[in-house]
Amino acid sequence: MTERKISTTPDTSRLNETELATYRRALQGEELPSDEPGLGSLLGRGILLPNTHETGTYVPAQPGFLQTQLTSAVLRVLTEARDALEGIPAHVRELEAEQERFNHTPGPVGTLLLRTVPEVNAETIRTIQGAEFEILTSQPGHRKPRVLKSALPRDLQAAQRGVTVRTIYRTSGRSNPTQRDWVAVMTRAGAQVRTLGEDFLRLIVVDRKHAFFEIYGEDGTVQENSAAWYSQDRGVCALLAAYFREAWDRADPWVPHEGETGARPEDDTKTTKVQRTILRGIVGGKSYATIGQKLGYSERTVTAHVSALREALGMNSVAQVTHWWATSPERLLP
Known part of the structure; x- marks a missing residue:
């Protein structure tokens, strides 16, 4: 300057x-x-x-x-x-x-523990209102109607001023009327929404400079009595943004249409939950070894699951299975 x-x-x-x-x-x-x-x-x-x-x-x-x-x-x-x-x-x-x-690398700014929900709300509102180019959010839990309605004006304003807004919900959220309304309004404003039928982290990453994420105990479970961590550490923000991108690649686009009622299991479901997780990994470009490591299985066990599904579908190759999966309504199952 x-x-x-x-x-x-x-x-x-x-x-x-x-x-x-x-x-x-x-x-x-x-x-x-x-x-x-x-x-x-x-x-x-x-x-x-x-x-x-x-x-x-x-x-x-x-x-x-x-x-x-x-x-x-x-x-x-x-x-x-x-x-x-x-x-x-x-x-x-x-x-x-x-x-x-x-x-x-900027000097360490630390990670702040926000102990109450009002603290989390105040910081996230301030940060999202100041977003310059990107807001990434993943919400694995059920969002209450009042929370969705109160967040809509803030989220909509960000999308309308050109900020890229991407959100991941659970597949089961497609049956939530209030959530469907939020998605319909936000996608019309340019936001992108996907759903994922597996466990993932609750987090918000803004401009790769601010990150809010849940607090986990030593046993790996979420600490219910705590609200969230807030970090401005660039390394932490970059890591969580990369995690979001991986989950985003495995997720299915949610494009609202009139009369949508959400995904429902078919009576003749061909896949198990484990097989669906494996298929999402394959479509996401992951190797059997990487998928198995995430599930706690060996590469041989993952191969066995894929072979069992291929045989159940009467198909000769994994390529045929993935082609079937790309258009199957079972993609929307958890």
Whole structure:
């Protein structure tokens, strides 16, 4: 950012006793020496002007002219200050971009424990309202109607101002009327929603700079008595954003249509929950070994599940199975 020089604010203070005494002598036409106390200040402020017809004497500036000059000077300073303030966000973003370009890691800012729901709400509202380009949220639990309705104006405003909004819900949420209404309004505004039929983390990531996530105990379960962690650590935010992207790739798009009632299990379901999780992993480009590690199975067990499904469907290859899965309503089952 080019350095901006702001003019000095003109001195509009009242005359002190010394300046006033000198000003009165000048009004009486007295000849004043150049080192007369207060004279330099009066000349510098434009209150007195040298008399070009008589050396050593001075004439006063006309009050109307002086007022106009001082007013213009003050307005010029205010305008420059306003322009400087407006340039601060761009200046900071430029510095952030340079730091990211050279992989500079900011000093540790820590992770803040938000102990109550009101604290979480206040911080998330503030952060989402300030989002510049992206909001990622995953909501594995059931969101109460009042929560969805209260969040809608905030979320909608973000989408309408061009922020990318992506949300993951559980597949079972498709049968929630209030959730369907939220999705219908948000997708019309440009938001993207998907559903996932497996366990995933509850989190919010904004601009890859802010992250809110649940608190887990040493036993791996969510601590019900705590609200959430809030982190501005770039490493934590990047990790959670990457986790979201992986879950997003496995999830199914939720494109609302008139009369949608949500997914319902078919009477002749061909897949088990484990097989559906495996299929989502395959479609997401994961190897059998990686899928098995996530499920706690060996690669051989994953292969056996896929083979059993292929045989049940009467198909000859895994490619045929994945093609069937791409259009099957069973994609929407948990």
